[in-house]
Amino acid sequence: MMSKKVRKAVFPAAGLGTRFLPATKVIPKEMLALVDKPILQYGVEEAIASGIEHIILVTGRGKGAMEDHFDLSYELDATLEKKGKRELLALSRGISSMARVSSVRQKEPLGLGHAVLCAKELVGDEPFAVILPDDVIDADPPCLKQMIDVFNEKGGSVLATQTVEGPAISAYGVLAGSQDQKNPRIYNCTGMVEKPKFEEAPSTQAIIGRYILTPRVFALLEHTQPGAVGEIQLTDGIKALLKEEKVFGYTFAGKRFDAGDKFGMLQATVEFALKRPEFGEKFRAYLKGLV
Ligand code: UTP
Numbered sequence: 280m281m282s283k284k285v286r287k288a289v290f291p292a293a294g295l296g297t298r299f300l301p302a303t304k305v306i307p308k309e310m311l312a313l314v315d316k317p318i319l320q321y322g323v324e325e326a327i328a329s330g331i332e333h334i335i336l337v338t339g340r341g342k343g344a345m346e347d348h349f350d351l352s353y354e355l356d357a358t359l360e361k362k363g364k365r366e367l368l369a370l371s372r373g374i375s376s377m378a379r380v381s382s383v384r385q386k387e388p389l390g391l392g393h394a395v396l397c398a399k400e401l402v403g404d405e406p407f408a409v410i411l412p413d414d415v416i417d418a419d420p421p422c423l424k425q426m427i428d429v430f431n432e433k434g435g436s437v438l439a440t441q442t443v444e445g446p447a448i449s450a451y452g453v454l455a456g457s458q459d460q461k462n463p464r465i466y467n468c469t470g471m472v473e474k475p476k477f478e479e480a481p482s483t484q485a486i487i488g489r490y491i492l493t494p495r496v497f498a499l500l501e502h503t504q505p506g507a508v509g510e511i512q513l514t515d516g517i518k519a520l521l522k523e524e525k526v527f528g529y530t531f532a533g534k535r536f537d538a539g540d541k542f543g544m545l546q547a548t549v550e551f552a553l554k555r556p557e558f559g560e561k562f563r564a565y566l567k568g569l570v
Contacts, residue, residue: 285427285491286333287401288326288408291394292319293339293385298540307342308539309412314551318538319345320374322412327378329423331408335401336382337394349380390510395492396500404494406430409513411488413540415547417554418533422489425531429465430491435525438468438517439489441535446477451485452514454528466528468521471514484528486514487535496520 296308303311309319323334336345352371359368385397395409408423416422426437440454452473459465472481490513500516520526536550537543552562 283405285406285408285430286331287335287405288331288333288410288423289335289337289395289398289402290319290322290410290412291337291385291391292342292345292412293337293394293397294388296539299544305341307345309342310344310348311538311544313415313538313544313547314555317345317348318415319412320348321415322410323349323377323380325416325421325423326408326410328421329408329427331423332379334378334380335398336380337385337397338382339385339388346380346382349375349377351375388510390505390512392500392503392511392513392516395513395516396497396511399497402494402497406436406491406493409488409490409492413538414488415536415538416489416531416533417536417550418531422531422533422535423491425533426489426491426529429527429529433465433525433527435527436493436496436517436520437491437527437529439487439531440466440484440528441487442483442530443485444483448480448483448485449474449477451487453480453482454484454486455481456484456528459527464530464532466530468526468528470521471518473512473514484530486528489531490517492517493520493524495524499523 292309296303299308310317313321326334338345356368356371359371381401383397383401385394422439426439429437438454443451452471453475454466454468455470455472456466456468459467466484471486496516499519500511503511503515506512517526536547538547553559
């Protein structure tokens with residue numbers, strides 16, 4: 280039984296973001312703003328609110344803006360200070376003091392499994408979280424916190440899932456397994472099927488971008504062969520892990536948005552904007568006036 284605390288979160292962010300071109304030609308997808316915050320910051324804030332102490336960014340060429348965002352910005356801070364803009368200064372400084380942030384480069388985008396493997400040395404021999412920053416999740420308690428509670432209770436890796444009814448399930452990796460007797464949100468995972476046909480989907484549980492994994496997965500990923508498109512899939516590493524350790528699915532409570540996709544980002548923008556006290560009502564009235 281694994282008893283170590285989950286202290287570190289890996290953010291794979293070295294992908295090319297082709298679904299969001301042309302916006303992502305120069306700007307990392309993870310730096311696109313959802314209302315007024317880069318989507319990456321939502322994930323980092325979720326991790327910190329869940330008790331994570333160390334953020335590990337897996338980055339690639341041209342993605343330095345992500346590291347800069349969590350660093351001090353001397354010129355900006357000095358100017359804000361001189362102009363007496365205290366609130367904005369606190370906002371800027373707050374981001375840089377938010378958490379301990381390290382980064383590692385994935386030299387080629389060889390797949391999500393490979394990106395996670397790049398964080399092996401920084402994670403070391405302890406359980407860790409993986410957060411895909413383009414999955415922005417609105418949940419209270421935060422999705423990762425809910426998962427850490429399951430990890431602490433069950434002592435095995437945890438994959439976040441959401442229930443997807445109907446043919447839309449074919450767009451996801453789908454969990455196979457049986458529901459826990461006591462907690463219907465928990466599944467004892469026995470397998471995973473990548474993008475199955477609707478008729479062949481083993482369940483309604485779609486695997487989304489939050490994982491808690493034991494460090495054993497690194498050794499297994501090292502031996503994972505690249506799949507059809509030459510990428511090392513995280514799913515294949517987890518499938519190998521399943522043969523050795525218990526893995527659980529967990530239907531988190533909350534709402535997920537795929538902000539790496541144009542339509543998903545539009546939905547997230549509307550819903551997050553409506554929740555903002557400073558202009559939510561005004562925005563609602565504006566939207567009502569349009570339809
Ligand atoms: P996605 O497939 O959603 O990201 O991978 P992508 O490849 O950047 O986007 P599209 O499909 O071309 O629009 C999920 C996450 O895994 C990271 C991505 O940055 C994203 O956060 N990733 C993917 C890596 O870090 N390395 C990879 O080799 C692949």
